[in-house]
Amino acid sequence: MARHSNKQALLDAGLRVMFKHGFNGAAVRDVVATAGVPHGSFTNHFPSKEQFGKEVLDQYFDHVQTLVEAALQDRSLNPRARMERYLDLIVERLRADGFERGCLIGDLGIEMTQTSELIRNRLRAVFRQWLKPFAECIAEGQSLGEFSSDFKAQDIAEYFLASWEGAILRMKIERSIAPLNRFRKIFFATVSP
């Protein structure tokens, strides 16, 4: 497969178009035009638009995981600072998009859970995998006294990611960084021991 195959171009374009118009609003014709590839390539590589969406999600989550690793595996930082670092990385990207785009995981979670079991099940697996390093990080933080031990580390991680998605939602509506900063400030202050 070539370095920049049509399939890869379609996945990249799909991410961009789905970010802007959502899954239902992302027409296959828009995607192939954005990718600059002929129409037939879509049919060749993807049996359906639903499967295409699932693969776009997979690729997006791969990218998210590189950010998670970059932040949470930085042993030069304490657990809490690692999580703040993760938010830094995400905010950097959200700012680059003018706070117009959010998170594809949240976008598909809102739009597709009632119409595609394929994507809903993938999202469930994504969350499970996404949470794991955060739960571990928080558990370590608890043993260092950085996080309250009133709750299970897993529960705090779930609360953290879900609330973060809520903050991004509000960010999209306001097109402002304020909801993100508010979340950071209150979350870290309130989950301290």
Added chain:
Amino acid sequence: MARHSNKQALLDAGLRVMFKHGFNGAAVRDVVATAGVPHGSFTNHFPSKEQFGKEVLDQYFDHVQTLVEAALQDRSLNPRARMERYLDLIVERLRADGFERGCLIGDLGIEMTQTSELIRNRLRAVFRQWLKPFAECIAEGQSLGEFSSDFKAQDIAEYFLASWEGAILRMKIERSIAPLNRFRKIFFATVSP
């Protein structure tokens, strides 16, 4: 206007169809079929699908506001108990839908902020109005020592509603009440003084 005019039937059906398929996935034909009214009624009452979506949102928010008032104006309860009561009322409705439907405000916030300034601006106004009674309730709770005074009441209210939307998002993916309960438990425990 009759008690059950076609316009009202369309708004009701629109809410149902948009809950299931989102705005882009809600075809006008599906809406009129669900409403059991002829096709022309849609054109008569709404200049565009976008305007229709905005009116569906308005009506939905009217309903949300009745729940806010029912809970937050119950002076027999303390501020914190009033907010828990609000969550009770919402959870009751979410459970009735098998945790498949979420909140239309969040749904449109994810799907429409990049494609409809009409709806985005309406959502901004909705949030402003939605927050107000919560900020007042929290301020009262702060004076009673029920909420931490480390943050402005307004900021806690924003954090509360945004994080709640995040919990609903996760609920939709998992089709489970767990994310809602987790939010309640951790939020109220952590924003205590």
Added chain:
DNA sequence: ACAATAAGTACGTACGTACATATTCTTTCA
């Protein structure tokens, strides 16, 4: 009488997908 609502149909376009064919890449064996 007039305005508002109801109703049916039709238009031009956009949709996801199917399909036939051409080209490129990979594997296999003399």
Added chain:
DNA sequence: TGAAAGAATATGTACGTACGTACTTATTGT
């Protein structure tokens, strides 16, 4: 090593359906 065979990818077009909206005429209510 090199050519033939087979698989994967590339490409253009066409199909049947669904889309949002416009338009004309009827009915109701004041």
